[in-house]
Amino acid sequence: MKERFLVLRRVVTPSTPPAGAEAAAARTLPDVQVHTLDRRDVQELRSDPGVRAVAPSMPVRLITPVQRSAAPTATGPTWGVQAVRADTSPRSGAGVVVAVLDTGIDVSHPAFSGVTLIRRDFTGPDDAEGGVDDQGHGTHCAGTIFGRDVEGQRIGVARGVERALIGKVLGSNGGGTSEGIARAITWATQQGAHVISMSLGMDFPGLVAQLITQGLPPELATSRALVDYRANLDLFGALADYTRAFGGDVVPTQLIAAAGNESRRQQDPDWEVSVAPPATADGFTSVAAVGLGSAGRPDQGLVVAPFSNTGATVAGPGVGVVSARMGGGLVAFSGTSMATPHVAGVTALWVEALAAAGDLTRLTLETAVRGHATRAPLVPDVDKLDVGLGLVQAPQT
Template sequence: MDRYIILKKPFGSLKSLKRGVGNGELGSASLVIERLPRHAVADLGRDPDVLAISKPMMTKLVRPIQATTAHSITGDAWGIASVNAHLSPYTGAGVKVAVLDTGIDPAHAAFAGINLQQQDFTGEGNGDFDGHGTHCAGTIFGQDVEGQRIGIARGVDHALIGKVIGQNSGNSEMLFQGLQWALSERANIISMSLGFDFPGEVEQNIKAGWPADLATSQALEAFCGNLRLFDALMGMFKTQSIFNAAPLVIAAAGNESRRSIDSTYRIAASLPAAAEGVLSVAAATRPAPLYGIADFSNSLPHLTAPGVDVLSAWPGGEMKSIAGTSMACPHVAGVAALWWERLREMRTPHLAQAVASHLAAHARKGCFSPDFDASDFGHGLVTAPASV
């Protein structure tokens, strides 16, 4: 029997399904992980109480394009000024941010004084074997390190750190459990710099001895099933907006495009960034004097943020500068925390939707080179709220 992820409708019942490992309430809906025979899966697929059902599929980091030590970089991370965070009176105070990634180095000076609520979904234990999660968290809410500012929302004092990618990669079961946990812990903003690994799924099937056409077909079935699951999950999140409990979900668009002279092609934002209700983020280059879009950045994003030479925290107390839409995504999460604080003060209803609307409405388009258009940068460069 294979493992399946099942999402039930609110207050629905799965009479034929026993509760098993990984079960949990997701608002008024239920996310269930079960081992099932194939005939039971077909029966559940016809159950009107089941929103979606699928096998887990492989996930992977949206890997940085380059990684260099940053000892020569002085001053604040350049993205701080680019998104106008240095001019904003808001700090993200009282906003709870969830980072679903490779974990975090809690001992880093950038996280001093912050309540880091860690949860491991990989079975490897807390901590950050890779550095990716530490770097993303540093951009969102990191404190100044030796006089250098790296964090957009330095007033965040409670963060949820879900480890959903381990040394042996990860899968969508870990990711969905992380999303369920973030919602149950009342996260306001969820940041994800990872993607569903369709090529890896095909390769794994081929290594198992499957013919190429069958391996591709099965990977496509898993991809489509997980897309339906993610869309249904985002729908469940949206139903929480009436209680102001819906989180805003933000994801990296992906690094698969190649815009160089030798090899020019663009790939659309990938999952989970492409799912309904998720804000996808492209990567901008440094202004010279206008901003460009990074060669690797996927197209059709909602928003754009600094994603090249981004300075942030690294495990072991280090600082490092790396590039990718993974680095752009936490800029948007940090700015979203600033908007959340402002709109909460104004008693704005449906905060997640309101923050998303303000991020889009206040993004800047005129700062990009004419070589790029809305298919490259979406609504534009994300911008922090100014004084009321």
């Protein structure tokens, strides 16, 4: 039986690379190809020295918000914008390019007025121009990253961003494929994205069910899904390496992904699920979610969201997050999907700050975002595994 496989070919560096402006144009992007193969042919393909990774196309799903509610009537910055200190930062994200790989975007929403939106639809085979949101999730996430003020409320962390890449990788049912994600990451990097935000995860149960419907017994289907899962992790880790290497010191692309919402601490404190892929892949920054505690203040007593998966790199506000609603207005969502765009927005602010100082490289950017994360606003007994390095913080100079 033939299946679709992703093939990541190695980047070939010229023996005498050009200098100056020509260098950026000459750099070769990771070559992600799709082949229809029999599994028996895969091992031979992996032995090709020009191939870095091979993985079957795997189902990907939206990390669905655990709660949706009407947005409270308020003015000024949301609690999440305050918690990451974007409201006191002199940076706005001006000159920074961000990419949101999600369900698309509502281009008519006033939150995105004045932003150049470059859109592609990766839910089909031809990467067509498009990317209109018919689900609402992508609109909400984009609003948190770079949305302008709506109805007197500040929702955007980096509301000075003027160019955004919108990759529609999930359909109206919240489903997609790792193939679409890989193509979208390559496209966003080629377009000069400094930050790529992804609030999605690989659908392991969905893959098992798919294999069972194809006639495999449950035990074999689970074993096959584990092999495919590991292959996809390797491919996304390799893609992250190449993406960061392509950017080098000119466009240091950061891949930021949600940790997942499968934990159930409200039922059992020990019911904690580890970070879900692709956030677990090497080179990705995984994001946990925190919420307001009993003090009700964004600067103290924050708690880990009961649904937030454990083992993340950093944390962001993810409970009762107010942002753009598809069709207009505002809505409040909760989930690590909501925490991720806060981290993406803060990263955009750091890109601007480091560029202004003439010190923007991949290493300085990662060090700034992770090194300024803090556990100070969290409850004293917070489990460090649940929040990683802590809550990200925007630059203050």
